[in-house]
Amino acid sequence: MNTEQFDMPRYLSVLPLFSNLSQLERERLAQSCQLKRFIRGDMVFRVGEECDAFHVVVVGQIKLYVASPSGHEKVIEIVGPGHSFAEAMMFLGMPCILNAQALVDTLLLRVSKQSVFSEIERDPRFSMHMLAGISRRLHGLVRDVEGYALHSGMQRLIGYLLREVEDENADRIGAVTVALPVSKATIASRLSLTPEYFSRVLHELEAEGLIEIDKREVRILDVQRLASYGSH
Numbered sequence: 153m154n155t156e157q158f159d160m161p162r163y164l165s166v167l168p169l170f171s172n173l174s175q176l177e178r179e180r181l182a183q184s185c186q187l188k189r190f191i192r193g194d195m196v197f198r199v200g201e202e203c204d205a206f207h208v209v210v211v212g213q214i215k216l217y218v219a220s221p222s223g224h225e226k227v228i229e230i231v232g233p234g235h236s237f238a239e240a241m242m243f244l245g246m247p248c249i250l251n252a253q254a255l256v257d258t259l260l261l262r263v264s265k266q267s268v269f270s271e272i273e274r275d276p277r278f279s280m281h282m283l284a285g286i287s288r289r290l291h292g293l294v295r296d297v298e299g300y301a302l303h304s305g306m307q308r309l310i311g312y313l314l315r316e317v318e319d320e321n322a323d324r325i326g327a328v329t330v331a332l333p334v335s336k337a338t339i340a341s342r343l344s345l346t347p348e349y350f351s352r353v354l355h356e357l358e359a360e361g362l363i364e365i366d367k368r369e370v371r372i373l374d375v376q377r378l379a380s381y382g383s384h
Contacts, residue, residue, distance in 0.1 A: 160185055163261070167208060169236060169281050177271065184267035188260050196252035196260065203241040203248045205264045209233050212258025213333060217341070218250050227341035229292075230255070230334060240286050242268070255334050308343045309353050313363075313370060314379055328375055332368040357381070 160182035164170040170178060187210070190196060196207065196214060207214075214231040228250060231237045241248055242265050271278045303311065317328045332339060340350035354370070357363045362378045364371040372378055 158187060160187075160261075163210070167234065167236075168284075169208075172281065173271075173278070177275070181263070181267055181271060184264055186262040186264075188262055190254035190258045190260065192254055192256050192258075194254045194258075196254065197238070197248050198251050199249060200247045203238055203244075203246070204266075205262050206236055206238040206242045206268070207252075208236045208261040208263065210259040210261055212260075213255040214258060214260070215253045215255050215334070215338065216250050217253070225341055226344070227338055230338070230342060232333070239282060243282075243286075255338070305343070305345050305349055306353050306356075309345065309350065310357075310378055310381065312339065312343060313372060314375065317372065317375065328372045330370045330372060332370065336368075 161175065161178040164173070164178045164182060164185075165175075170181065173181065190212070197203065199218070209231050211233055214237060215227055216229040216231065216237060217225050217227045219225050229237070237252065238248070268278075268282070272282075313330055317330055336350055336354075337347045340347045343350070345353075354363070354365055357378070358365055360381065362373060362381060364373065
């Protein structure tokens with residue numbers, strides 16, 4: 153993507169967070185936004201660093217995670233294009249409490265804390281959009297905790313696969329192909345599973361004739377049967 157020709161106000165207009173702003177407000181906000189490129193493996197920020205902005209993924213993927221002293225990682229969220237992250241930490245005015253790393257070559261839109269606070273002062277309604285975004289993330293995290301507590305590892309993995317297809321293919325009985333957006337180890341961490349258990353469950357589902365695996369592509373042979381298997 154050619155960043156010199158990037159239409160910042162227009163891009164802001166298609167993001168839910170900024171879609172209700174006037175053209176003048178978007179143009180004013182765009183002046184304080186920055187586009188930043190990261191190559192695969194680059195750190196956007198680390199635990200303990202100052203959080204003076206939030207980010208929107210334009211292209212690519214960002215992994216949000218925490219790490220133990222021994223180096224073990226727990227993936228909190230994988231953020232894709234059109235989605236934002238770090239808003240809550242920015243508002244808290246505290247150091248970052250997690251790490252953000254580019255999983256692939258990524259282009260981020262950086263929105264500074266100062267520009268956000270300026271817009272809130274001009275129009276308090278802007279804060280409602282920010283709160284809505286933070287609330288959606290909180291709801292997602294609560295749903296994750298519920299899943300970890302109440303669902304088996306098998307159910308969590310099947311739920312992940314079905315979540316990828318439910319919007320377009322919920323009523324389909326035939327085969328559906330799901331492309332895993334990141335490595336199996338990363339998804340396993342996201343689901344609070346060990347990579348070994350993750351692979352074992354995939355192979356069990358394949359042995360049952362429910363899926364076929366080809367590298368990062370999982371072909372679901374029957375959506376309804378897979379959903380039913382996960383409820384056992």
